[in-house]
Amino acid sequence: MGNASALSPEARETALEQLGTPGNEVDVLVVGGGITGVGAALDAVTRGLTTGLIEQRDLASGTSSRSSKLVHGGLRYLEMMDFALVREALHERGLLLTRLAPHLVRPVPFLYPLTRRGWERPYVGAGLAFYDAMAKFGALAENGGDMGLPRHRHLSRKAVARIAPDFKASKLAGAIQYYDAQVDDARLVMTVARTAAAHGAQIATRTACIGFIREGERVVGVKAFDLEKEEVFEIRARVIVNAAGVWTDEIQELVGGRGSLHVKASKGIHIVVPRDRIRSESGFIVRTETSVLFVIPWGRHWIIGTTDTAWDLDRAHPAASRTDIDYILEHVNRILREPLDHDDVEGVYAGLRPLLSGESEPTSRISREHTVVTPVPGLVMIAGGKLTTYRVMAKDAIDAASHSLRSGGSPMVRDSITDRVPLVGADGYETRANQRVMLARRSGLHLARIDHLLGRHGGRIDDILDLIADRPDLSAPLAGAEDYLAAEVVHAVTHEGARHLDDVLVRRTRISIETFDRGVGAAPEVARLIGELLGWTEDRLAAEVDHYRRRVEAERQSQKMLTDQEADEARVSLPDLI
CATH class of the missing domain: 3.30.110 (Translation Initiation Factor IF3)
Known part of the structure; x- marks a missing residue:
């Protein structure tokens, strides 16, 4: 898949040029760069359909980077x-x-604790x-x-005590x-997008859909806005697939409010704590009154979540309140010998699940099943579902798009083959994993670093090692975020579509939730590495670092608030850079 899979700055420019060229028309244009959207782009392009995808912010910038992973x-x-x-x-x-x-x-192993005999x-x-x-x-x-x-x-109670000595044995x-x-959900999204690009899909982030183009009843394209150049242009497509998640209703409004999908947003928050705060070789489940909490091993950390509450405030930046965090701490502490408190929390993140509404029951009981509809000719909409079944959702969306194409006079479209299309990095992974000791000796990196890179890049680990061979300074760990190398920041820009500081700190890496300072200490160095590649001025570099610091402060303030309303007001006080 070579360089064809690289989501480089040049690849974005090429995608925008091809998508926006007058007279050009793609078979399928996907709106939305979450897991469903990139999955749909991969499904379409591997069926032989010319394919484009636009995303108003970054890949996985919404729900698809904020799951339980x-x-x-x-x-x-x-x-x-x-x-x-x-x-x-x-x-x-x-x-x-x-x-x-x-x-x-x-x-990943989990313990299901048993608290009742018999x-x-x-x-x-x-x-x-x-x-x-x-x-x-x-x-x-x-x-x-x-x-x-x-x-x-x-397992007996004694066996549990060996595996998880920090459990309250008396409770079990x-x-x-x-x-x-x-899986690292944001990394999965980016990898699916790269795989789609490798097979010919045109991927353009920071590009918003601001309207639809109609010819009679049929939708034949979109009006798009390049947020970086602040330019409006048109993209012609024979079928549009709307995979906008919690923004489904807003996109539906652009086509005149016609459509039968209505999405309710359910907020789920997670906290991240250091691995040494809970002694256990296994993840585990904690029962709550309405659901369960997962305590999930995550490298040198634990991810603990989630909540499930209705949310009707800002959808771009859902906020976790102190009440949310207290809820998680209260329930996980019921089974721990040494309770966790707010000082143990390294990171917090909040995401919104797009649930199909129209149900009277609370969001915690609404099914995650997805639905595909075609409200007007030329427009397919998909909503609902879950991360694990993204490929099935994408297949169903492109099946519906294929039907729409046939109704428009196109020949039969081939069936989905994505169950047999390995993602970028899968090919060669086993070989490179077997060669991990050799790679460590050749590169001069510690074996643990090689394992880390294999788990993020798989068979494409050579892309990182080649960067280090060309620039040995990139083998240095990032100051303040030593789990990651400088080379990974460079690669995030040249191959993974990163265009802003928070793209790297929040999604290409997980520095924003894996360090107590939320990545503030690493921000200047990361920004410098990005800026060298994207031609940032000193003023632009300073603005990116300042914005990230203020973002972290806004999130910290929101997490001190007791109500969703107060938390939302604190978080949205900081507008996006773009």
Whole structure:
């Protein structure tokens, strides 16, 4: 896939030029650069359709960078008897683990604590046995029975104490350990986008859809706005796929309010704490009154979440309140020997789930199933769903687009093949993983650094190592964020579409939630590395650093507020740079 997959500054310019050239028309234009949007672009282009994608901010800048970072079947949906959704998700989990993205998606163990003697162990055990059986059945068809994960196992209270010594043993009757998978969600989005670009899709970030072009009843294109050059232009397309997530209703308004999808935003927040604050070799689940909290291993950290509450305020920057954080701390502390408090919290992030509305029940009970509609000829809209099943959502959206293309006189479109298209970095990953010691010796990097890079770049690790070979200074860790190398910042700009400081600190890396200062200390060096590549002036560089510092302060202030309204007012006090 070579340089064709690189989301470089030049690639963005080329994409905008081709998409906006008068007389040009793509088969499919996707609006929205979250996981569903980039998945739809990959699905379309690998079916042989000319494809473009525009995103008003950065890839994964909304919901798709703020999830629990799990690729899972959903035990919660199993309990709700939503077997079809669980089976579908487990099938997708298996594909990602074993075929599509083994470098990005990895197994993670969880303990399901048992607090009641007698009935609870056989009840939960039966559910997990069914969970594993569905995964095994799907894997038989796809991978010769390889689920990519171990099966669940029952543990006594003593065994739990060995695995998780910080659990309150007096609260437990034992546990069941099972496995799901995790992924850096923003990295998955960027990698899917790169894979789409490698196959010919034109990807343009910082480009907003501000209106639709109509010919009679049919939508034939969009009016787009390049936020960086502040230019309006038109993009012609035979079908538009709206994958705008929580902005679905707003996009629908641009076509005259016609459409049958209405999306309700549900806010979920997570906190990040250092790994040494909870001694455990396994993640675990904490039961709440309405749902569960996941305590998820994340490198040298734990991610703990989530909440599930209605949100009708600013959708670009949902805010976590002190009440949200207190809720998570209160519930996780019920099972810990040494309670966590606010001083233990390194990072906090809040995201919005796009749930199909029209239901009277609370957001915590609304299903994550997705829906695709075609409100007017030439426009396909998709909403709902979950990270794990992004590929199925994308397939369904392009199936609907194919039907619209046929109704417009086009020949039959080929079926989806994305279940057999490895993502960038998957090819060569096993070989490079086997060569990790050799790569460490050749590059001069510590073996732990090679493992870190393999888990982020897979078989494309040579792109990073080649940068370091050309510029040995890029092998240095970032000051204030030593888990990452300077070379990774350069690569984020040249290959991964980063154009602003927060693109790198928040999404290409996770420095913003993995350091107690939220990345403020690393910001000047990271900005300098970005600025060298994008030609920033000293004033522009200073503005980027200042904006990031003020962003962190606005988030900290919002997290001191007790109500959503107050938290939102504190967070939106800082406008975006663009």
